[in-house]
Amino acid sequence: MRHIISILMENESGALSRVAGLFSARGYNIESLTVATTEDPSLSRMTLVTSGTEDIIEQITKQLNKLIDVVKLMDMYECAHIEREMMLIKVRASDGGRDEVKRLADIFRGRIIDVTSNLFTIELTGTSDKLDSFVDVLEPSDIIEVVRSGVMGIARGEKALRI
Amino acid sequence: MELTGADIFVRCLAEEGVEFVFGYPGGAVLPIYDALYQQDKVQHILVRHEQAATHAADGYARATGRPGVVLVTSGPGATNAVTGIATAYMDSIPMVAFTGQVPTAMIGNDAFQEVDNVGITRPCVKHNFLVKDVKDLAETIKKAFYIATTGRPGPVVVDIPKDISTHKTEYKYPRRISMRSYSPVTRGHPRQIKKAIELMLTAKRPMLYTGGGVVLSNASKSLTEFARKLGYPITNTLMGLGAYPATDRQFLGMLGMHGTYEANMAMHNCDVLIAVGARFDDRVVGNVEKFCPTARIVHIDIDPASISKTVKVDVPIVGPVDQVLKEMLKLLKESGETPDAAAMKAWWKQIEEWRAMDCLKYKQDDEVIKPQYVVETLYKVTGGGAYVTSDVGQHQMFAAQFYKFDQPNRWINSGGLGTMGFGFPAAMGVQFAFPDETVACITGEGSIQMCIQELSTCRQYSLPIKIINLNNGYLGMVRQWQEFFYQGRYAMSYMESLPDFVKLAESYGHVGMQITRPADVEGALKEAMAMKDRLVFMDFLTDKTENVYPMVPAGSGQNEMILV
Ligand SMILES: Cc1cc2nc3c(=O)[nH]c(=O)nc-3n(C[C@H](O)[C@H](O)[C@H](O)COP(=O)(O)OP(=O)(O)OC[C@H]3O[C@@H](n4cnc5c(N)ncnc54)[C@H](O)[C@@H]3O)c2cc1C
Numbered sequence: 001m002r003h004i005i006s007i008l009m010e011n012e013s014g015a016l017s018r019v020a021g022l023f024s025a026r027g028y029n030i031e032s033l034t035v036a037t038t039e040d041p042s043l044s045r046m047t048l049v050t051s052g053t054e055d056i057i058e059q060i061t062k063q064l065n066k067l068i069d070v071v072k073l074m075d076m077y078e079c080a081h082i083e084r085e086m087m088l089i090k091v092r093a094s095d096g097g098r099d100e101v102k103r104l105a106d107i108f109r110g111r112i113i114d115v116t117s118n119l120f121t122i123e124l125t126g127t128s129d130k131l132d133s134f135v136d137v138l139e140p141s142d143i144i145e146v147v148r149s150g151v152m153g154i155a156r157g158e159k160a161l162r163i
Numbered sequence: 164m165e166l167t168g169a170d171i172f173v174r175c176l177a178e179e180g181v182e183f184v185f186g187y188p189g190g191a192v193l194p195i196y197d198a199l200y201q202q203d204k205v206q207h208i209l210v211r212h213e214q215a216a217t218h219a220a221d222g223y224a225r226a227t228g229r230p231g232v233v234l235v236t237s238g239p240g241a242t243n244a245v246t247g248i249a250t251a252y253m254d255s256i257p258m259v260a261f262t263g264q265v266p267t268a269m270i271g272n273d274a275f276q277e278v279d280n281v282g283i284t285r286p287c288v289k290h291n292f293l294v295k296d297v298k299d300l301a302e303t304i305k306k307a308f309y310i311a312t313t314g315r316p317g318p319v320v321v322d323i324p325k326d327i328s329t330h331k332t333e334y335k336y337p338r339r340i341s342m343r344s345y346s347p348v349t350r351g352h353p354r355q356i357k358k359a360i361e362l363m364l365t366a367k368r369p370m371l372y373t374g375g376g377v378v379l380s381n382a383s384k385s386l387t388e389f390a391r392k393l394g395y396p397i398t399n400t401l402m403g404l405g406a407y408p409a410t411d412r413q414f415l416g417m418l419g420m421h422g423t424y425e426a427n428m429a430m431h432n433c434d435v436l437i438a439v440g441a442r443f444d445d446r447v448v449g450n451v452e453k454f455c456p457t458a459r460i461v462h463i464d465i466d467p468a469s470i471s472k473t474v475k476v477d478v479p480i481v482g483p484v485d486q487v488l489k490e491m492l493k494l495l496k497e498s499g500e501t502p503d504a505a506a507m508k509a510w511w512k513q514i515e516e517w518r519a520m521d522c523l524k525y526k527q528d529d530e531v532i533k534p535q536y537v538v539e540t541l542y543k544v545t546g547g548g549a550y551v552t553s554d555v556g557q558h559q560m561f562a563a564q565f566y567k568f569d570q571p572n573r574w575i576n577s578g579g580l581g582t583m584g585f586g587f588p589a590a591m592g593v594q595f596a597f598p599d600e601t602v603a604c605i606t607g608e609g610s611i612q613m614c615i616q617e618l619s620t621c622r623q624y625s626l627p628i629k630i631i632n633l634n635n636g637y638l639g640m641v642r643q644w645q646e647f648f649y650q651g652r653y654a655m656s657y658m659e660s661l662p663d664f665v666k667l668a669e670s671y672g673h674v675g676m677q678i679t680r681p682a683d684v685e686g687a688l689k690e691a692m693a694m695k696d697r698l699v700f701m702d703f704l705t706d707k708t709e710n711v712y713p714m715v716p717a718g719s720g721q722n723e724m725i726l727v
């Protein structure tokens with residue numbers, strides 16, 4: 001089962017390595033991880049996508065909570081939430097293919113942010129699934145480069161991860 | 164007033180009430196040693212290897228309940244300390260280890276004696292810090308002691324770059340500290356406690372499984388009262404020995420891989436298991452699938468991550484053992500309810516039948532000294548009142564099985580990491596804490612050689628430790644596994660070229676004895692114990708092929724024991 005775990009932690013130099021170290025030491029997997037400071041510069045917010053059985057997820061959240069730098073965390077899976085990921089993708093677009101790539105980008109509400117005579121660079125946001133689908137519809141040999149931000153999540157409504 | 168980092172360091176330790184710092188100097192900590200030299204509040208103990216500094220601090224902590232303090236230099240000083248830090252981590256022992264670091268401007272340059280100590284120790288500490296500004300030093304030290312000693316205790320490392328010790332700042336030691344990211348639980352949830360009591364009282368075949376958390380929580384008295392009130396059978400893990408008086412009838416001995424038949428059978432057959440400050444280690448549980456097949460389980464532990472980690476439990480209670488047990492006792496007294504007397508009678512009858520197997524029996528021999536006999540005799544000669552440290556191996560198990568601890572904090576051994584070399588330096592820490600008590604280190608000829616250099620430290624500080632070397636000429640625990648599971652192919656488990664331990668002890672200025680005959684065991688022990696102010700190294704030549712029984716082979720059910 002895939003889980004999105006959001007973590008508020010002290011914005012200290014070693015904090016990220018404590019989380020990463022925990023996952024490698026205990027053999028948990030990380031599908032993606034993003035981190036940046038919040039509106040309060042003393043706090044960072046990390047979003048981590050992982051998967052495992054319910055028992056493993058329970059251990060993961062307990063072990064994360066045990067880290068001294070972790071202030072608070074939330075398993076997005078337990079509440080209604082919104083998830084977003086951003087992708088920058090560079091694709092070959094020359095002659096006949098040019099219109100087709102543009103059309104696909106429009107369908108996925110992507111924005112073309114850089115153009116050359118035979119390339120488009122497209123910016124796309126959405127769930128990871130949506131990004132995957134976009135990649136799938138493109139001709140593999142046309143894809144030159146893919147950059148993904150990793151997933152971010154936020155709870156819907158009043159619920160919030162804050163101190 | 165402005166003080167240097169080094170002076171601040173020393174003042175902070177004094178504020179924390181630190182009596183002893185176990186350490187070893189070097190370039191990166193010279194300013195701190197200079198500050199230590201110029202004061203007399205905190206005593207520095209010079210060991211002969213940094214590993215021993217950590218074990219000594221650890222032994223001190225286990226015996227006193229107060230944090231052990233270590234000071235070592237950067238690079239090799241810090242890496243030598245890692246084994247001892249990991250040892251303390253696995254057994255949840257409060258320790259603060261200060262490591263020197265190269266000056267801040269040189270960090271990351273592969274400078275002389277630089278290692279990323281925060282990185283190296285990260286997986287084996289409760290927390291660690293790199294101090295980057297002398298203004299943060301006092302608060303960091305305060306935090307280090309606070310984290311090490313509260314909640315589930317553990318080692319904290321504070322890495323101090325050399326320039327931080329020489330920089331100056333205004334000194335103020337924080338009285339109190341609060342951290343938004345760290346707030347250990349101080350009370351168990353009342354509803355869970357009530358639920359647990361209700362479940363316990365329905366039991367027909369209850370069992371108390373108690374561990375190191377009882378010792379760490381200083382809850383021995385509460386546990387004893389609680390167990391006696393209910394009349395339930397009780398077992399201790401290796402880490403919990405002494406938390407409940409071993410000579411009491413309700414006590415079934417240690418459980419687990421080398422636990423007693425009665426303790427393991429009672430575990431396997433119980434219908435309600437009450438786990439108290441114990442973490443369901445694999446040396447206890449064996450095969451998770453076969454563990455306590457008919458039991459509903461209550462688990463009291465201060466660390467939520469210990470709960471349902473390996474074995475799923477029915478009623479978890481997150482909180483300090485002492486507070487939770489006191490609350491339970493109060494509820495029991497108020498309700499006036501008592502266990503099912505008829506069921507208890509039948510259960511005890513069954514247990515007594517198991518106990519009658521006398522699973523720890525061994526054949527006494529006229530020619531060869533049995534290791535069990537030495538421990539039994541030590542128990543007799545010391546009246547059960549000694550502090551006993553041990554190393555790792557068969558001798559450790561014999562010590563656990565045959566020395567009956569009636570008090571907590573007296574049995575000091577490395578359970579989680581199983582660190583050979585632990586016992587002797589740990590005994591030094593205990594002897595510093597209790598200069599007038601008998602401190603015995605039960606060890607093997609393999610283990611003792613891993614920190615043998617500390618004979619020199621003991622000479623310098625006149626520590627009258629009694630070393631009981633159960634010398635079987637083998638890495639006995641390894642030999643036993645090879646006999647049982649590798650068809651007797653004894654790869655590298657025979658110890659050749661042993662030193663003459665008597666001469667070795669004497670060369671350090673201690674007393675050495677070699678005991679070869681069973682008839683001399685008691686007399687020799689008495690003679691050694693009478694030498695109150697001398698370290699005595701007692702080299703007992705014991706049966707080379709004795710094994711530890713019972714044994715639950717790794718991965719088996721608790722009822723699947725190899726008996727003598
Ligand atoms: C050669 C060898 C053989 C061994 N054989 C055995 C054996 O036969 N039997 C055996 O039992 N062990 C054996 N061990 C030891 C084993 O490896 C474990 O170290 C031991 O079983 C763990 O003991 P414990 O469960 O009491 O946990 P500990 O490691 O003592 O952990 C304490 C638990 O209590 C909790 N705690 C701490 N403080 C508090 C508090 N204030 N309030 C509440 N909870 C708290 C902690 O969170 C933790 O979960 C052996 C080790 C070696 C080296």
Ligand SMILES: Cc1ncc(C[n+]2csc(CCOP(=O)(O)OP(=O)(O)O)c2C)c(N)n1
Pocket residue numbers: 554555556557558559581582583584606607608609610611633635637638639640641
């Ligand atoms: C540092 C370290 N290295 C290796 C081991 C593996 N080990 C466990 S018990 C043991 C043998 C110990 O021999 P000895 O000290 O003579 O004790 P005995 O078992 O003979 O009583 C070994 C090698 C260990 N526990 N610790």
Ligand SMILES: [Mg+2]
Pocket residue numbers: 556607608609633634635636637638639
């Ligand atoms: Mg041996």
